[in-house]
Amino acid sequence: MEKILYIDGKPVKLKSTGAFMLRYKQQFHRDALKDLYKLQEAVEEETNEETGETVQIIKDIEALNLEIFFDMIWTLAKTANPQIPPAMEWLDTFDEFPLEEILPEALKLIMASMGSTVESKKK
Numbered sequence: 001m002e003k004i005l006y007i008d009g010k011p012v013k014l015k016s017t018g019a020f021m022l023r024y025k026q027q028f029h030r031d032a033l034k035d036l037y038k039l040q041e042a043v044e045e046e047t048n049e050e051t052g053e054t055v056q057i058i059k060d061i062e063a064l065n066l067e068i069f070f071d072m073i074w075t076l077a078k079t080a081n082p083q084i085p086p087a088m089e090w091l092d093t094f095d096e097f098p099l100e101e102i103l104p105e106a107l108k109l110i111m112a113s114m115g116s117t118v119e120s121k122k123k
Helices: 020-028 032-041 066-080 087-091 099-114
Strands: 002-007 010-015 043-047 054-058
Touching (some): 032 066, 043 099, 054 099
Antiparallel strands (some): 043 054
16 A cells, blocks of 8 residues: 655655565564554544544654654655665655654554455354
8 A cells, every 4th residue: 555645845655565564674673563553552543523534643642652653654665665765864854744644644554554355254
């Protein structure tokens, strides 16, 4: 699954594939699933009363680990474009990095690639 987000006014393609978890572990030497769980603890879903749309908001800024957040975003960007520079160099290309806009979209992208598209045959 792919998505283009605008970070600091620049289009950034993010991509989540079956290799995302392995690429993350290979690059950062941490378990992506455990780190993803940590990010999820900082976020909660709310329903917009006007539109009925479900949105994710940051509920616990203290639970939010920015290193994990930036590493996951970089891994999604690297999956979409293998030519991007190492994480710190890439992050240095942005003056602004709107956390509240990027985090929910990135989490949706990752979770969508982990979900099943096949209906369970057990009943």
